[in-house]
Amino acid sequence: MKANVKEKGLFILGLAICFALAAVSVFLESLIPQGFLGASIIALFLGAVINSFFHPIWIKPSLKFASKRILKVAIILLGASLSINTVMSVGKMTFFVMVFTFAMCFGGGFFVRKLFGLNWKLGNLISAGTGICGGSAIAAIAPVIDADDKDIAFALSSTFLFDMVMIALYPLMGQALGMSDIAYGIWAGTSVNDTASVVASGYAFSEIAGDFATMVKLTRTIAIIPTVLVFAFIGTRLKQKELKEANQGKRVNVVKIIPWFICGFLLLAILNSIGGIPQAASGIIKDTSKFLMVTALAAIGLGTSLLDFKKAGLRPMFYGIVIDTLVTLTALGVIWCMGLM
Numbered sequence: 001m002k003a004n005v006k007e008k009g010l011f012i013l014g015l016a017i018c019f020a021l022a023a024v025s026v027f028l029e030s031l032i033p034q035g036f037l038g039a040s041i042i043a044l045f046l047g048a049v050i051n052s053f054f055h056p057i058w059i060k061p062s063l064k065f066a067s068k069r070i071l072k073v074a075i076i077l078l079g080a081s082l083s084i085n086t087v088m089s090v091g092k093m094t095f096f097v098m099v100f101t102f103a104m105c106f107g108g109g110f111f112v113r114k115l116f117g118l119n120w121k122l123g124n125l126i127s128a129g130t131g132i133c134g135g136s137a138i139a140a141i142a143p144v145i146d147a148d149d150k151d152i153a154f155a156l157s158s159t160f161l162f163d164m165v166m167i168a169l170y171p172l173m174g175q176a177l178g179m180s181d182i183a184y185g186i187w188a189g190t191s192v193n194d195t196a197s198v199v200a201s202g203y204a205f206s207e208i209a210g211d212f213a214t215m216v217k218l219t220r221t222i223a224i225i226p227t228v229l230v231f232a233f234i235g236t237r238l239k240q241k242e243l244k245e246a247n248q249g250k251r252v253n254v255v256k257i258i259p260w261f262i263c264g265f266l267l268l269a270i271l272n273s274i275g276g277i278p279q280a281a282s283g284i285i286k287d288t289s290k291f292l293m294v295t296a297l298a299a300i301g302l303g304t305s306l307l308d309f310k311k312a313g314l315r316p317m318f319y320g321i322v323i324d325t326l327v328t329l330t331a332l333g334v335i336w337c338m339g340l341m
Contacts, residue, residue, distance in 0.1 A: 007061075010058045010059070010062075011061055011062050011065075012062075013059075013062075014058070014059040014061065014062020014063065014066075015062045015065065015066060017059065017062070017302070018062065018063070018066045018070075018295050018296075018298050018299045018302065019295055021043055021046060021047060021050070021295075021298040021301075021302070022039070022043055022291060022294040022295040022298045024046070025039040025040075025042040025043035025046060025294055025298065026039045026291065026294060028042050029042060033200075038135070038160075038194060039290070039294045040135045040156065040293060040294050040297045041135075041156065041157075041160045041297075043294045043295075043297045043298035043301055044153055044156055044157075044297045044298070044300060044301040044304075045301060046298070046301060047297075047298045047299070047300065047301020047302040047303075047304065048153070048301045048302075048304045048305060050301075050302060051301065051302050051303065051304060051305050052305055055302075055305070059302065060303070062299070063299040063300075063302055063303045064299075065299075066295055066296050066298070066299035067149055067296050067299040067300045067303065068143065070292050070295055070296045070299070071139055071142075071143065071292075071293065071296035072143060072261035073261075073292055074139070074289045074290075074292035074293040074295075074296060075136075075139060075140050075261050075265055075289075075293075076261050076264035076265050076268065076289075077268070077285050077286070077288055077289035077292065078136060078265060078268075078286070078289045078293075079264065079265035079266060079267065079268030079269040079272070080268040080269070080271070080272050080277050080281075080282050080285040080286060080289070081272070081282055081283075081285065081286035081289070082218065082221060082222060082269045082272060082273075083218070083269070083272055083273045094186055094189070094190065094216050094219060096334060096338065097186055097190045097331055097334045097335060097338075098190055098219075098220055098223070100330050100331070100334045101131055101190050101191060101327050101330050101331050101334075102131050102132075102223065104131075104323075104326050104327050104330045105127040105128070105130050105131030105323060105327060106124070106127050106131065108323070108326055109123060109124070109126075109127040109130075109323050110123075112319060112322050112323060112326075113127075113319065116315045116316075116318060116319045116322075117315065118315060118316065118319055119151070121145050121146075121147045121148070121151050122147075122151040122154060122155060122316060123319065124141070124145070124231070125138050125141060125142060125145075125147055125151055125152065125155035126138075126154075126155045126158050126159065126316065126319060126320045126323060127323060128141045128227060129155055129156070129158070129159040129193055129320075130159060130162075130193055130320065130323050130324050130327055131223075131327065132220060132221065132223050132224055132227060133193070133194070133195060133217065133220060133221045133223075133224065134159050134160075134163070134193035134194030134195065134197070135156055135159070135194060135293070135297070136195075136221065136224065136293070137221075137224055137227070138152060138155045138156055138159070139152070139293060139296070139297075140224050140227075140228050140265075141227065141228055141231050143261070144228055144231050144232040144235055145231050145234070145235045146235065149300045149303050149304055150304055152300055153300055153301065153304045154316040155316070155320075156297070157316070157317070158316050158317050158319070158320030158321075159193045159194065159320060159324075160193075160194070161317060161320065161321070162193060162320055162321060162324040163192060163193050163194050163197035164197075166192050166197065166201060166324075166328075167192075167197055167200050167201050167204070170187075170188055170192065170201040170204070170205070171201060171204040171205045174187065174188075174205050174209075175205070177332075177341070178341075179341060180340070180341070181205070181206050181208040181209040181212065182208070182209075182212055182340065183335050183340040183341050184202075184205050184206075184209045184213070185202060185205075185208070185209040185210070185211070185212030185213040185215075185216060186212065186213075186216055186331075186335055186340065187331050187332060187335055188201045188202045188205070188209070188213040188216075189202070189212065189213040189214070189215070189216025189217045189219075189220065190216060190220060190327075190331045191324075191327050191328045191330075191331040191332075192213075192217075193324070195214075195217055195221075198213050198214065198216075198217040199213070199214055199217075201213070202214060222269075224265075225265070225266055225269075268285075
Protein backbone atom coordinates (compact mmCIF):
# COMPACT_ATOMS: atom_id res chain seq x y z
CA MET A 1 0.00 0.00 0.00
CA LYS A 2 2.74 2.43 1.01
CA ALA A 3 4.68 1.48 -2.10
CA ASN A 4 1.70 2.36 -4.33
CA VAL A 5 1.24 5.70 -2.59
CA LYS A 6 4.92 6.47 -3.04
CA GLU A 7 4.79 5.51 -6.73
CA LYS A 8 1.76 7.75 -7.31
CA GLY A 9 3.48 10.59 -5.47
CA LEU A 10 6.59 10.25 -7.61
CA PHE A 11 4.44 10.01 -10.75
CA ILE A 12 2.66 13.28 -9.87
CA LEU A 13 6.00 14.90 -9.01
CA GLY A 14 7.38 13.85 -12.41
CA LEU A 15 4.39 15.39 -14.20
CA ALA A 16 4.77 18.54 -12.12
CA ILE A 17 8.37 18.84 -13.30
CA CYS A 18 7.23 18.55 -16.93
CA PHE A 19 4.54 21.22 -16.44
CA ALA A 20 6.99 23.49 -14.61
CA LEU A 21 9.55 23.18 -17.41
CA ALA A 22 6.81 23.98 -19.94
CA ALA A 23 5.83 27.10 -17.98
CA VAL A 24 9.46 28.26 -17.86
CA SER A 25 9.77 27.66 -21.62
CA VAL A 26 6.62 29.68 -22.40
CA PHE A 27 7.97 32.52 -20.24
CA LEU A 28 11.34 32.46 -22.02
CA GLU A 29 9.56 32.47 -25.39
CA SER A 30 7.80 35.71 -24.40
CA LEU A 31 11.20 37.37 -23.89
CA ILE A 32 12.36 36.51 -27.44
CA PRO A 33 11.22 38.26 -30.67
CA GLN A 34 8.22 36.43 -32.18
CA GLY A 35 9.10 33.52 -34.44
CA PHE A 36 12.77 33.23 -33.53
CA LEU A 37 12.51 30.56 -30.86
CA GLY A 38 9.35 28.70 -29.90
CA ALA A 39 8.54 27.35 -26.45
CA SER A 40 8.51 23.78 -27.82
CA ILE A 41 12.15 23.95 -28.91
CA ILE A 42 13.15 25.69 -25.67
CA ALA A 43 11.44 22.96 -23.61
CA LEU A 44 13.06 20.21 -25.69
CA PHE A 45 16.59 21.51 -25.27
CA LEU A 46 16.19 22.57 -21.62
CA GLY A 47 14.93 19.06 -20.89
CA ALA A 48 17.91 17.51 -22.68
CA VAL A 49 20.32 19.70 -20.71
CA ILE A 50 18.64 18.81 -17.39
CA ASN A 51 18.71 15.12 -18.34
CA SER A 52 22.47 15.33 -18.70
CA PHE A 53 22.71 15.94 -14.94
CA PHE A 54 19.40 14.65 -13.55
CA HIS A 55 17.91 11.40 -14.85
CA PRO A 56 16.39 9.31 -12.01
CA ILE A 57 14.59 6.08 -12.90
CA TRP A 58 11.44 7.06 -10.98
CA ILE A 59 10.59 9.87 -13.42
CA LYS A 60 10.38 7.58 -16.48
CA PRO A 61 6.64 6.64 -16.06
CA SER A 62 5.77 10.34 -15.86
CA LEU A 63 7.80 11.13 -18.96
CA LYS A 64 6.16 8.30 -20.89
CA PHE A 65 2.67 9.49 -19.89
CA ALA A 66 3.42 13.11 -20.82
CA SER A 67 5.14 12.34 -24.12
CA LYS A 68 2.37 9.96 -25.26
CA ARG A 69 -0.98 10.67 -23.57
CA ILE A 70 -0.67 14.41 -22.97
CA LEU A 71 0.69 14.85 -26.49
CA LYS A 72 -2.39 13.19 -27.98
CA VAL A 73 -4.72 15.39 -25.91
CA ALA A 74 -2.81 18.44 -27.19
CA ILE A 75 -3.33 17.31 -30.78
CA ILE A 76 -7.08 16.81 -30.23
CA LEU A 77 -7.44 20.32 -28.80
CA LEU A 78 -5.45 21.75 -31.72
CA GLY A 79 -8.45 21.00 -33.94
CA ALA A 80 -10.48 23.72 -32.22
CA SER A 81 -8.21 26.39 -33.72
CA LEU A 82 -8.64 25.20 -37.31
CA SER A 83 -11.40 25.85 -39.80
CA ILE A 84 -12.20 23.68 -42.80
CA ASN A 85 -13.64 26.83 -44.38
CA THR A 86 -10.15 28.32 -44.53
CA VAL A 87 -9.18 25.74 -47.12
CA MET A 88 -11.85 27.00 -49.48
CA SER A 89 -10.99 30.67 -48.99
CA VAL A 90 -7.36 30.36 -50.03
CA GLY A 91 -8.18 29.06 -53.54
CA LYS A 92 -6.84 26.64 -56.12
CA MET A 93 -3.49 28.38 -56.59
CA THR A 94 -2.34 27.38 -53.12
CA PHE A 95 -3.62 23.83 -53.54
CA PHE A 96 -1.38 23.15 -56.54
CA VAL A 97 1.70 24.55 -54.81
CA MET A 98 1.05 22.35 -51.77
CA VAL A 99 0.53 19.23 -53.90
CA PHE A 100 3.96 19.65 -55.47
CA THR A 101 5.71 20.48 -52.18
CA PHE A 102 4.15 17.43 -50.48
CA ALA A 103 5.28 15.26 -53.39
CA MET A 104 8.80 16.60 -53.01
CA CYS A 105 8.81 16.08 -49.22
CA PHE A 106 7.67 12.47 -49.22
CA GLY A 107 8.57 11.35 -52.74
CA GLY A 108 11.92 13.07 -53.07
CA GLY A 109 12.49 12.52 -49.36
CA PHE A 110 12.35 8.75 -49.89
CA PHE A 111 15.44 8.84 -52.11
CA VAL A 112 17.29 11.47 -50.06
CA ARG A 113 16.64 9.43 -46.89
CA LYS A 114 18.25 6.39 -48.55
CA LEU A 115 21.23 8.53 -49.50
CA PHE A 116 21.75 9.69 -45.91
CA GLY A 117 21.05 6.26 -44.43
CA LEU A 118 18.30 7.41 -42.03
CA ASN A 119 15.61 5.08 -40.70
CA TRP A 120 12.18 5.55 -42.30
CA LYS A 121 10.56 6.91 -39.14
CA LEU A 122 13.06 9.72 -38.62
CA GLY A 123 13.14 10.56 -42.33
CA ASN A 124 9.36 10.81 -42.57
CA LEU A 125 9.06 12.82 -39.37
CA ILE A 126 11.42 15.41 -40.84
CA SER A 127 9.55 15.32 -44.17
CA ALA A 128 6.22 15.81 -42.37
CA GLY A 129 7.60 18.71 -40.35
CA THR A 130 8.89 20.29 -43.55
CA GLY A 131 5.85 19.65 -45.73
CA ILE A 132 3.01 20.31 -43.30
CA CYS A 133 3.52 22.41 -40.20
CA GLY A 134 6.72 21.80 -38.31
CA GLY A 135 6.41 20.56 -34.74
CA SER A 136 2.63 19.96 -34.82
CA ALA A 137 2.92 17.54 -37.76
CA ILE A 138 5.87 15.75 -36.19
CA ALA A 139 3.95 15.41 -32.92
CA ALA A 140 0.82 14.14 -34.69
CA ILE A 141 2.55 11.51 -36.81
CA ALA A 142 4.97 10.22 -34.16
CA PRO A 143 2.39 8.18 -32.16
CA VAL A 144 0.94 6.34 -35.17
CA ILE A 145 4.35 5.11 -36.34
CA ASP A 146 5.65 4.41 -32.81
CA ALA A 147 8.52 6.82 -33.29
CA ASP A 148 11.18 6.93 -30.59
CA ASP A 149 11.42 10.09 -28.51
CA LYS A 150 14.96 10.53 -29.82
CA ASP A 151 13.71 10.58 -33.42
CA ILE A 152 11.11 13.19 -32.45
CA ALA A 153 13.83 15.33 -30.88
CA PHE A 154 16.10 15.02 -33.93
CA ALA A 155 13.24 15.87 -36.33
CA LEU A 156 12.24 18.95 -34.32
CA SER A 157 15.84 20.12 -34.17
CA SER A 158 16.24 19.76 -37.93
CA THR A 159 13.13 21.76 -38.85
CA PHE A 160 13.96 24.38 -36.22
CA LEU A 161 17.44 24.97 -37.68
CA PHE A 162 16.05 25.64 -41.16
CA ASP A 163 13.36 28.01 -39.86
CA MET A 164 15.86 30.13 -37.99
CA VAL A 165 17.87 30.67 -41.16
CA MET A 166 14.83 31.25 -43.39
CA ILE A 167 13.26 33.89 -41.15
CA ALA A 168 16.22 36.11 -42.03
CA LEU A 169 16.74 35.03 -45.66
CA TYR A 170 13.18 34.70 -47.03
CA PRO A 171 12.28 38.43 -46.99
CA LEU A 172 15.64 39.30 -48.59
CA MET A 173 15.22 36.65 -51.31
CA GLY A 174 11.62 37.72 -51.94
CA GLN A 175 12.69 41.32 -52.45
CA ALA A 176 15.60 40.30 -54.66
CA LEU A 177 13.23 38.26 -56.85
CA GLY A 178 10.77 41.14 -57.03
CA MET A 179 7.89 38.99 -55.73
CA SER A 180 4.41 40.39 -55.23
CA ASP A 181 2.83 40.30 -51.78
CA ILE A 182 0.52 37.40 -52.74
CA ALA A 183 3.28 35.38 -54.41
CA TYR A 184 5.58 35.83 -51.43
CA GLY A 185 2.76 34.93 -49.01
CA ILE A 186 2.14 31.68 -50.90
CA TRP A 187 5.87 30.93 -51.01
CA ALA A 188 6.45 31.51 -47.30
CA GLY A 189 3.18 29.84 -46.31
CA THR A 190 3.96 26.63 -48.22
CA SER A 191 7.68 26.23 -47.56
CA VAL A 192 8.56 27.66 -44.13
CA ASN A 193 7.92 25.02 -41.46
CA ASP A 194 6.57 26.25 -38.13
CA THR A 195 3.56 28.59 -37.85
CA ALA A 196 5.46 31.17 -35.77
CA SER A 197 8.25 31.21 -38.36
CA VAL A 198 5.75 31.66 -41.20
CA VAL A 199 4.23 34.63 -39.39
CA ALA A 200 7.66 36.16 -38.70
CA SER A 201 8.97 35.76 -42.25
CA GLY A 202 5.63 36.81 -43.81
CA TYR A 203 5.20 40.09 -41.95
CA ALA A 204 8.88 40.90 -42.41
CA PHE A 205 8.07 41.27 -46.13
CA SER A 206 4.77 43.19 -45.83
CA GLU A 207 1.51 43.17 -43.90
CA ILE A 208 -0.43 41.79 -46.88
CA ALA A 209 2.16 39.06 -47.39
CA GLY A 210 2.01 38.21 -43.69
CA ASP A 211 -1.79 37.94 -43.70
CA PHE A 212 -1.81 35.72 -46.77
CA ALA A 213 1.11 33.56 -45.57
CA THR A 214 -0.72 32.92 -42.30
CA MET A 215 -3.91 31.90 -44.13
CA VAL A 216 -1.93 29.58 -46.42
CA LYS A 217 -0.22 28.04 -43.40
CA LEU A 218 -3.55 27.30 -41.71
CA THR A 219 -4.73 25.60 -44.90
CA ARG A 220 -1.54 23.57 -45.02
CA THR A 221 -2.10 22.44 -41.43
CA ILE A 222 -5.30 20.63 -42.46
CA ALA A 223 -3.05 18.17 -44.32
CA ILE A 224 -2.19 16.67 -40.91
CA ILE A 225 -5.42 14.64 -41.07
CA PRO A 226 -4.90 12.64 -44.30
CA THR A 227 -1.16 12.35 -43.67
CA VAL A 228 -1.64 10.77 -40.25
CA LEU A 229 -4.24 8.37 -41.64
CA VAL A 230 -1.84 7.30 -44.41
CA PHE A 231 0.98 6.70 -41.94
CA ALA A 232 -1.39 4.82 -39.63
CA PHE A 233 -2.14 2.48 -42.55
CA ILE A 234 1.57 2.09 -43.36
CA GLY A 235 2.36 1.40 -39.70
CA THR A 236 -0.35 -1.27 -39.58
CA ARG A 237 0.98 -3.01 -42.69
CA LEU A 238 4.53 -3.01 -41.35
CA LYS A 239 3.42 -4.52 -38.03
CA GLN A 240 1.49 -7.24 -39.83
CA LYS A 241 4.56 -8.02 -41.91
CA GLU A 242 6.78 -8.18 -38.80
CA LEU A 243 4.41 -10.59 -37.06
CA LYS A 244 4.17 -12.78 -40.15
CA GLU A 245 7.96 -12.94 -40.51
CA ALA A 246 8.24 -13.82 -36.83
CA ASN A 247 5.78 -16.70 -37.38
CA GLN A 248 3.76 -15.65 -34.36
CA GLY A 249 0.47 -16.55 -36.03
CA LYS A 250 -1.09 -13.28 -34.88
CA ARG A 251 -2.68 -10.40 -36.73
CA VAL A 252 -2.57 -6.76 -35.85
CA ASN A 253 -5.88 -5.42 -34.54
CA VAL A 254 -6.61 -2.71 -37.10
CA VAL A 255 -9.15 -1.04 -34.81
CA LYS A 256 -6.45 -0.44 -32.21
CA ILE A 257 -4.18 1.11 -34.83
CA ILE A 258 -6.74 3.72 -35.91
CA PRO A 259 -5.50 7.06 -34.47
CA TRP A 260 -8.48 7.88 -32.23
CA PHE A 261 -6.94 11.20 -31.26
CA ILE A 262 -7.08 12.32 -34.90
CA CYS A 263 -10.81 11.56 -34.87
CA GLY A 264 -11.11 13.95 -31.92
CA PHE A 265 -8.94 16.49 -33.75
CA LEU A 266 -11.19 16.29 -36.82
CA LEU A 267 -14.37 16.53 -34.75
CA LEU A 268 -13.24 19.77 -33.09
CA ALA A 269 -12.10 21.19 -36.46
CA ILE A 270 -15.57 20.49 -37.92
CA LEU A 271 -17.31 21.99 -34.88
CA ASN A 272 -15.14 25.10 -35.17
CA SER A 273 -15.88 25.34 -38.91
CA ILE A 274 -19.66 25.39 -38.39
CA GLY A 275 -19.47 27.85 -35.51
CA GLY A 276 -20.02 25.26 -32.82
CA ILE A 277 -17.12 26.60 -30.77
CA PRO A 278 -17.27 30.28 -29.65
CA GLN A 279 -14.30 32.33 -30.79
CA ALA A 280 -13.26 33.13 -27.21
CA ALA A 281 -13.37 29.44 -26.28
CA SER A 282 -11.44 28.52 -29.43
CA GLY A 283 -8.62 30.85 -28.37
CA ILE A 284 -8.47 29.35 -24.87
CA ILE A 285 -8.48 25.80 -26.24
CA LYS A 286 -5.71 26.71 -28.70
CA ASP A 287 -3.55 28.14 -25.88
CA THR A 288 -4.21 25.03 -23.78
CA SER A 289 -3.23 22.81 -26.71
CA LYS A 290 0.00 24.72 -27.20
CA PHE A 291 0.92 24.48 -23.51
CA LEU A 292 0.19 20.75 -23.35
CA MET A 293 2.29 20.21 -26.47
CA VAL A 294 5.16 22.14 -24.86
CA THR A 295 4.72 19.96 -21.76
CA ALA A 296 4.95 16.80 -23.88
CA LEU A 297 8.09 18.06 -25.60
CA ALA A 298 9.58 18.97 -22.23
CA ALA A 299 9.04 15.31 -21.26
CA ILE A 300 10.69 14.17 -24.48
CA GLY A 301 13.62 16.45 -23.72
CA LEU A 302 13.91 15.10 -20.18
CA GLY A 303 14.16 11.62 -21.66
CA THR A 304 16.78 12.63 -24.23
CA SER A 305 20.45 13.23 -23.50
CA LEU A 306 22.64 15.74 -25.31
CA LEU A 307 24.89 12.76 -26.01
CA ASP A 308 22.05 11.31 -28.13
CA PHE A 309 22.31 14.31 -30.46
CA LYS A 310 26.06 13.78 -30.70
CA LYS A 311 25.60 10.08 -31.52
CA ALA A 312 23.08 10.89 -34.25
CA GLY A 313 25.68 13.03 -35.95
CA LEU A 314 24.92 15.60 -38.62
CA ARG A 315 22.96 13.33 -40.96
CA PRO A 316 19.46 14.31 -39.71
CA MET A 317 20.41 17.99 -39.95
CA PHE A 318 21.81 17.65 -43.46
CA TYR A 319 18.78 15.61 -44.53
CA GLY A 320 16.46 18.32 -43.21
CA ILE A 321 18.44 21.06 -44.95
CA VAL A 322 18.33 19.20 -48.29
CA ILE A 323 14.58 18.50 -48.07
CA ASP A 324 13.80 22.06 -46.97
CA THR A 325 15.88 23.49 -49.82
CA LEU A 326 14.15 21.23 -52.37
CA VAL A 327 10.72 22.29 -51.04
CA THR A 328 11.70 25.96 -51.19
CA LEU A 329 12.82 25.65 -54.82
CA THR A 330 9.78 23.53 -55.76
CA ALA A 331 7.32 26.07 -54.30
CA LEU A 332 9.15 28.91 -56.05
CA GLY A 333 9.13 27.03 -59.38
CA VAL A 334 5.39 26.24 -59.20
CA ILE A 335 4.53 29.85 -58.31
CA TRP A 336 6.62 31.05 -61.28
CA CYS A 337 4.97 28.55 -63.66
CA MET A 338 1.54 29.72 -62.52
CA GLY A 339 2.48 33.30 -63.44
CA LEU A 340 2.07 34.65 -59.92
CA MET A 341 5.52 36.20 -59.65
